[in-house]
Amino acid sequence: MKKTAAFTFSFITAAFVLLTVGAEVDVCASCHANATCEDKTDGSGGKVCNCMYGFVGNGRTHCQDKDECQLGRICGDHTVCHNTYGSYYCTCLQGYRPSNNMAVFIPNDGTYCHDVDECVVQGVCGEGGVCENSEGDFSCTCQTGYRVQSGSEPFQPHRDSAHCKMVDCGPPPSVPHAVQLSPSLTRFGSVVRFGCADGFVWRGGGNSSVCTADGHWSGPSMHCEEIKCGVPPSFPHAVMLWNGLSKVGTEVRHKCSDGFYNVGKQDVSVCSSRGTWSLPHFLCREVDCGAPPPLPHTVLSWNGSSSLGSVAVYECEAGYGSVSAESQSVCGSRSRWSPVHLHCEEIRCGPPPSPPLTQLSWDGSSVPGSVALYSCPRGLRLEGHKNYSTCTTEGMWEMVFITCRAYCGPTPLVPHSEVLWENSTVVVHRCAKGYYHRTGSDKSVCGITGKWQAATLRCREVRFAVRGLVVYNEKCLRWKSEAETEEYREQYRVIFNGERDFDHLFADRRKKLYISAALQPVLCLNLQPATNYTITVTAESTGDTSTVTANTSLPAPPTPVVRYSEVDIHLPMLRLRRTTSTLDPICMYQVIVLPAEGVLVFDCGSSLVARRSCSGEYVAAELKLRGLGRDLNFTLGDRQLYGDCYNAPLETGRDYYVILRTVCQWKQARKQSCVIWAKATGTSYGTTMSALLTFGTIGALGVMGTMGYCCSWFWKVARP
Secondary structure, three states: OHHHHHHHHHHHHHHHHHHHHHOOOOOHHHOOOOEEEEEOOOOOOOEEEEEOOOEEEOOOOOEEEOOHHHHOOOOOOOEEEEEEOOEEEEEEOOOEEEOOOOOOEOHHHOOOEEEOOHHHOOOOOOOOEEEEEEOOEEEEEEOOOEEEEOOOOOEOOOOOOOEEEEOEOOOOOOOOOEEEOOOOOOEOOOEEEEEEOOOEEEEEOOOEEEEOOOOOEEOOOOEEEEOEOOOOOOOOOEEEEOOOOOEOOOEEEEEEOOOEEEOOOOOEEEEOOOOOEOOOOOOEEEOOOOOOOOOOOEEEEEOOOOOOOOEEEEEEOOOEEEOOOOOEEEEOOOOOEOOOOOOEEEOOOOOOOOOOOOEEEEOOOOOOOOEEEEEOOOOOEEEEOOOEEEEOOOOOEOOOOEEEEOOOOOOOOOOOEEEEEEOOOEEEEEEOOOEEEEEOOOEEEEOOOOOEEOOOOEEEEOOOOOEEEEEEOOOEEEEEOOOOOOOOOEEEEEEEEEEEOOEEEEEEEEEEEEEEOOOOOEEEOOOOOOOEEEEEEEEOOOOOEEEEEEEOOOOOOOOOOOOOEEEEOOOOEEEEEOOOOOOHHHEEEEEEEEEOOOOEEOOOOOOOOOOOOOOOOEEEEEEEOOOOOOEEEEEOOOOOEEOOEEOOOOOOOOOEEEEEEEEEEEOOEEEEEEEEEEEEEOOOOOOOOOOOEOOOOOOOEEEOOOOOOOOOOOOOOOOO
16 A cells, blocks of 8 residues: 555656646646635745635645634634634624624724623613613612512513512501591602591691601501580570580580570580680570550550560450451560551441342441341232341341242243253253254243243254265265264164175175264274175164165285195195185186296286296196185196196106295286295206295295296286
């Protein structure tokens, strides 16, 4: 192995010598791509290949990147070295900043990394935090009045979740019998001041409380003592109304003893905040009312005493009367006699009474003792035991029990009337039954001459008629009774007879009694539809009669009640239990078949032809309702004729909707109703169908799907 190596080296050396000797070699052409060709430094004039800055090698066969960061602390202190292809650059560690204020640098210009003072940033530690700078870092603590939260001190807010929060002492303390004077701020350093409540006085201790750094309130130590006024003051001839308390605001009411009254302006003492009772303007003086006051036309009865409770009685003097019931005065607690509203007026009886038909003899005097005499005019007889009246001291004339009577004979007769009430001089009449008061007076009066002033009452017979008989709303009658009063009720006999052209076996014959006092009676009847009626109305009391005819209209037939079902197209048996009606002779069922394809809109009032159309819809059967039983079984596609319609077989592979339509026709009127009876399912797949049927004059069936339109899928509306 050693020989081989030597031989190889000798061979390369010889070749190099041959090249050197034989020809001049271009050295620069053999330089590596990351090398430069430069003059030799030995002065020989030759060229040499040198790797460029940042690369190491022989300059010709290889020049590889040099990792400057492996050379030690090439960037200086507090730095990070970053190698690049053919070069490198430096950055400062966290917490340091380059002296040239550039993001990256190479230290060949003297740039170095120095510490960053994070504390110069306002609020870097948050509210209540105190910043302390250190070499390449900083830390935070809480100032007085703040506490660290979610961690401990010191802390670094960029790495830790700790922060400072102001100390809150919570609600201020309470002091017995004291109230808070300043606002309730609860943070560190807040001061709350207290004062004694009403009725209490400050006797010592501090009246303020401070929120300390440890989160507690200091103080207060004040002591509030209740204010008491002691025993209230007393006054001569008076008593106290007092509950025994002497705290601030307590009131004491003073009241004069019996026989005395207060001449002052006040009667209440109040315990004040100074601990003393207020002195009211209060003075009790003995009651003395003096002599009672005189009253006009009165006589006084009094024992001469004017002390409290003394009584003086007043009476009207002779010839005078009192117009009020109050007649005494009492000496009151205010040394005053109570007022007496006694008013004495001279007694006068006024004019004497005048009984009917009498004559008066009187001198015009109406004082007590005056007399009035009575007599009867000529031709009348005086009846009674006393023919005079005297004015009494009560101011009233005595009762007179005399009568001057005239006799008029039997009660007068008034045509068509009867007597309601009577006495010897007056008769009240009223109209007899079947008559009513038309005009005139209903009283007859016996005159002083002995003749009746007869009543002028006119009684008219009550007569009911049937005039202007009409029919409205097909079932209601209205007519005029021609009566002039609503005091009487008439009974009417109503007979109505109904017949039908299409059903000679049908008959509706009924009778009804109707009682009414109306001037225009109205009566509504329960008439059958599609019927010709003759109606007669007769007034029972008079026999007056009127006749009218009426034709009731054809109503829409009721929608058949069916149970919707889906049947196999090969066994399409449909069933129905129906309700019979008197309109069956003019009604029929139509069984309508609609292919369940495309978009269908079905009009219940359409005039659909019986034969199959180009789109497949047709009337499969027409069944007269007359003669049908209650249970109906119908097979689709049995190839039979039903009326003029051929019940064609259903096509295999198609789906169909079956509609049952009830059609009633009378004269020019035609009404119908529709219902979906069933769906016949064939062998078709993949199409989803839905159907909708609405009722009214126009019903619609919508079958949703897709298909081409070969014919019109909409039919004309056949209105009834």
